[in-house]
Amino acid sequence: xxxxxxxxxxxxxxxxxxxxxxxxxxxxxxxxxxxxxxxxxxxxxxxxxxxxxxxxxxxxxxxxxxxxxxxxxxxxxxxxxxxxxxxxxxxxxxxxxxxxxxxxxxxxxxxxxxxxxxxxxxxxxxxxxxxxxxxxxxxxxxxxxxxxxxxxxxxxxxxxxxxxxxxxxxxxxxxxxxxxxxxxxxxxxxxxxxxxxxxxxxxxxxxxxxxxxxxxxxxxxxxxxxxxxxxxxxxxxxxxxxxxxxx
Amino acid sequence: xxxxxxxxxxxxxxxxxxxxxxxxxxxxxxxxxxxxxxxxxxxxxxxxxxxxxxxxxxxxxxxxxxxxxxxxxxxxxxxxxxxxxxxxxxxxxxxxxxxxxxxxxxxxxxxxxxxxxxxxxxxxxxxxxxxxxxxxxxxxxxxxxxxxxxxxxxxxxxxxxxxxxxxxxxxxxxxxxxxxxxxxxxxxxxxxxxxxxxxxxxxxxxxxxxxxxxxxxxxxxxxxxxxxxxxxxxxxxxxxxxxxxxxxxxxxxxxxxxxxxxxxxxxxxxxxxxxxxxxxxxxxxxxxxxxxxxxxxxxxxxxxxxxxxxxxxxxxxxxxxxxxxx
Ligand SMILES: Nc1ncnc2c1ncn2[C@@H]1O[C@H](COP(=O)(O)OP(=O)(O)O)[C@@H](O)[C@H]1O
Ligand SMILES: [Mg+2]
Numbered sequence: 001x002x003x004x005x006x007x008x009x010x011x012x013x014x015x016x017x018x019x020x021x022x023x024x025x026x027x028x029x030x031x032x033x034x035x036x037x038x039x040x041x042x043x044x045x046x047x048x049x050x051x052x053x054x055x056x057x058x059x060x061x062x063x064x065x066x067x068x069x070x071x072x073x074x075x076x077x078x079x080x081x082x083x084x085x086x087x088x089x090x091x092x093x094x095x096x097x098x099x100x101x102x103x104x105x106x107x108x109x110x111x112x113x114x115x116x117x118x119x120x121x122x123x124x125x126x127x128x129x130x131x132x133x134x135x136x137x138x139x140x141x142x143x144x145x146x147x148x149x150x151x152x153x154x155x156x157x158x159x160x161x162x163x164x165x166x167x168x169x170x171x172x173x174x175x176x177x178x179x180x181x182x183x184x185x186x187x188x189x190x191x192x193x194x195x196x197x198x199x200x201x202x203x204x205x206x207x208x209x210x211x212x213x214x215x216x217x218x219x220x221x222x223x224x225x226x227x228x229x230x231x232x233x234x235x236x237x238x239x240x241x242x243x244x245x246x247x
Numbered sequence: 248x249x250x251x252x253x254x255x256x257x258x259x260x261x262x263x264x265x266x267x268x269x270x271x272x273x274x275x276x277x278x279x280x281x282x283x284x285x286x287x288x289x290x291x292x293x294x295x296x297x298x299x300x301x302x303x304x305x306x307x308x309x310x311x312x313x314x315x316x317x318x319x320x321x322x323x324x325x326x327x328x329x330x331x332x333x334x335x336x337x338x339x340x341x342x343x344x345x346x347x348x349x350x351x352x353x354x355x356x357x358x359x360x361x362x363x364x365x366x367x368x369x370x371x372x373x374x375x376x377x378x379x380x381x382x383x384x385x386x387x388x389x390x391x392x393x394x395x396x397x398x399x400x401x402x403x404x405x406x407x408x409x410x411x412x413x414x415x416x417x418x419x420x421x422x423x424x425x426x427x428x429x430x431x432x433x434x435x436x437x438x439x440x441x442x443x444x445x446x447x448x449x450x451x452x453x454x455x456x457x458x459x460x461x462x463x464x465x466x467x468x469x470x471x472x473x474x475x476x477x478x479x480x481x482x483x484x485x486x487x488x489x490x491x492x493x494x495x496x497x498x499x500x501x502x503x504x505x506x507x508x509x510x511x512x513x514x515x516x517x518x519x520x521x522x523x524x525x526x527x528x529x530x531x532x533x534x535x536x537x538x539x540x541x542x543x544x545x546x547x548x549x550x551x552x553x554x555x556x557x558x559x560x561x562x563x564x565x566x567x568x569x570x571x572x573x
Pocket of ligand 1: 268290291
């Protein structure tokens with residue numbers, strides 16, 4: 001019960017203090033929208049609204065990736081600089097509960113971001129026949145793994161600008177390596193193994209399956225792999241926090 | 248082990264690379280007392296506190312709080328302690344009230360309980376109006392007070408304060424010292440670090456001097472003072488030139504050392520406490536009137552200087568540095 005009160009209030013504070021701030025909300029809306037338009041122009045040499053459905057999995061993945069990684073890295077680095085993060089480290093709740101609360105805010109923000117392109121697309125094409133429950137599951141798994149990557153970055157960064165730089169260093173390559181807009185089969189052969197080391201590849205594949213009806217792997221396998229990534233990253237983050245933040 | 252001991256620190260050491268910040272220190276804190284760690288900047292006070300609260304890992308040694316091993320089980324120990332860090336670390340974008348409520352929530356307090364406590368604390372610290380303003384708009388003294396309020400919102404059994412009055416205005420500092428004594432009166436055990444000698448003297452039951460990571464002396468204020476003086480000294484001011492009486496006085500009060508300070512003032516130094524009336528009667532009988540009798544006591548500052556070899560002036564300079572800095 002006590003842990004739950006602490007968990008809920010950490011989450012609520014983060015949402016209020018960081019995620020509901022106008023700049024972040026507008027970033028969360030404008031960035032996916034401009035990518036959507038850009039991709040449409042690039043792919044079809046003109047705005048062909050009917051094709052938007054084909055772009056949707058990549059756009060959703062990208063929105064989640066960008067919504068989660070830098071937000072968490074930046075907010076945690078910010079709190080560490082202001083030393084308010086020490087309060088969380090000193091709270092009598094387990095480190096994993098505290099970390100889970102910090103992650104939850106970013107995960108929710110990522111999920112919110114995911115539905116920006118969906119809502120945009122819904123104005124122009126018929127999205128009937130999509131299993132939204134399955135899509136939500138895929139979005140959730142992408143959000144969890146991307147948020148954990150953001151946390152990994154936060155653990156290594158000392159300054160806010162470092163956190164931003166690190167997260168861009170990771171996520172821009174991921175846009176191209178994880179099959180968001182370029183199918184993995186058309187990547188140079190030597191890059192492909194790299195794709196399969198990144199959780200976003202499996203998340204995007206799930207979205208392809210559930211929105212477009214085609215995927216490289218069976219959804220069950222992708223889900224298992226994503227859960228494995230999440231567990232491993234969570235453990236690694238906790239280990240790193242123990243090692244680096246409790247001096 | 249003394250059952251009254253609520254905190255026991257044994258052979259605690261912290262090394263950063265080859266540098267030893269805290270060097271094999273041991274001490275204990277009894278339930279309900281205020282213990283102070285007094286030392287200049289860089290002595291290892293913050294490092295010691297950080298290890299005790301579970302924010303830093305000792306290189307060696309053990310810490311027990313309420314029978315709980317802090318090194319092995321920091322989360323259990325953290326439930327019963329309150330922490331006031333040297334730097335205010337609340338959330339700048341949140342107002343005072345929300346900051347307090349959030350801190351209460353971290354300790355699992357229900358909404359009703361934490362809001363009630365937050366209001367009480369704001370009132371107690373004269374911050375009720377400021378409670379609606381964002382923390383970043385607070386003055387230094389207000390920040391420190393709110394940080395202390397945040398440290399005690401869950402009514403901890405033991406409170407750790409790292410230099411709580413450094414660099415703030417006199418009135419806030421006085422308010423904080425009053426609060427510490429008040430908390431002690433209600434049974435809270437307090438561990439405080441400071442480089443203000445007078446502060447340690449005023450609020451602490453027991454004091455340890457720390458220099459270069461080592462505890463060089465410890466005890467109650469009077470024990471520390473006795474450690475550098477030998478016995479008690481009385482100074483008597485009279486109306487007559489006492490020069491002719493010194494030998495007679497020495498003969499009459501053989502246990503004491505009698506010294507002429509000026510022509511009409513003498514000191515008597517004894518191992519034991521000195522009863523006044525025989526002296527007064529004797530002098531009266533000689534036709535000497537005594538105007539003033541005073542016990543000469545060394546200040547804690549004298550003790551500190553004598554034991555540590557650190558000039559009080561240097562410590563005072565540290566003080567100013569502290570005041571201007573963070
Ligand atoms: N993380 C750290 N790495 C290296 N040295 C440190 C670290 N923290 C503190 N120190 C050193 O340990 C010594 C004691 O520091 P500190 O405990 O902060 O002193 P105080 O609080 O008494 O002023 C100082 O010389 C300081 O430079
Ligand atoms: Mg310090």
